[in-house]
Amino acid sequence: MIRTLLLLMFLGGSAVRSIAQPMPKAESHLNAGIQKIKRKDHTAALEELNLAIKENPNLCEAWLTRGTVYHMKHEFDRAIQDYNRALVCYPGYPMAFFNRGTSRLAQGDYFGALRDFSNALDKMPEHAPSHYNRALTFFQINDTTKALSDLENCLKQKPDYIQALLMKAVIERRKGNTKESLALYSKVIALDTSIVIAKFNKANLDYLNGNYQEALHAFVELSKNYPDEPFIHLHTGGVYAMTGNSQEACLCWKKASETGSAEAALLIKRYCNP
Numbered sequence: 001m002i003r004t005l006l007l008l009m010f011l012g013g014s015a016v017r018s019i020a021q022p023m024p025k026a027e028s029h030l031n032a033g034i035q036k037i038k039r040k041d042h043t044a045a046l047e048e049l050n051l052a053i054k055e056n057p058n059l060c061e062a063w064l065t066r067g068t069v070y071h072m073k074h075e076f077d078r079a080i081q082d083y084n085r086a087l088v089c090y091p092g093y094p095m096a097f098f099n100r101g102t103s104r105l106a107q108g109d110y111f112g113a114l115r116d117f118s119n120a121l122d123k124m125p126e127h128a129p130s131h132y133n134r135a136l137t138f139f140q141i142n143d144t145t146k147a148l149s150d151l152e153n154c155l156k157q158k159p160d161y162i163q164a165l166l167m168k169a170v171i172e173r174r175k176g177n178t179k180e181s182l183a184l185y186s187k188v189i190a191l192d193t194s195i196v197i198a199k200f201n202k203a204n205l206d207y208l209n210g211n212y213q214e215a216l217h218a219f220v221e222l223s224k225n226y227p228d229e230p231f232i233h234l235h236t237g238g239v240y241a242m243t244g245n246s247q248e249a250c251l252c253w254k255k256a257s258e259t260g261s262a263e264a265a266l267l268i269k270r271y272c273n274p
Contacts, residue, residue, distance in 0.1 A: 113134075165188050199234065203218035
């Protein structure tokens, strides 16, 4: 998600020039690098971006874009160095703060990330990804009150921001707001039926609330679609057991055990006939 957002900033941002006004070499290399990123050819992208920086060391977008490539390659120190250079040639560059915060978050430098996301939001207060990333950072340091505040601001800007909806659902569940959490998971599933974690978490909440049939329906569907996931078979067996169907429960636990669940093996030994 974050990476796509970083790319979109450049893919739609090239200067419009007439045929009689050729593009400078640095910008040409920058745009070529962006196209290579779009094709996920990071090695070739770096070559183009290195040339762009060599031609024009003051081209801030080249530093920012190269930092993005380093971030994609999980070379976070090098990414941060490039974002620092972008901030030297463009002090207060909001996307450089955002990108640097993203790399610091990936490194576990949560307080550095918070400073960067806050600086980004000072310049662009309606930037939903900055609110989301700051919320994620607050979540990492267990400040769920501030995380929720940023999630609310994020969802004001983008009500269908799936990652924000998922994180809010997790926090609401921790706070004991089961109904709100269920509603959020339901919204995510309505937006994108491929989000497995939303289906699994909603089914688990239904199970814990005694909605066994609804939970069972969801777990059975998940177990068919993801037959190699032991935790799904394990939970499906648990719901069958709660509804009194020990035979189906044992079959599910057997599948879970065969796909690597030690807990399922213990349940079979305790509750299932040899």
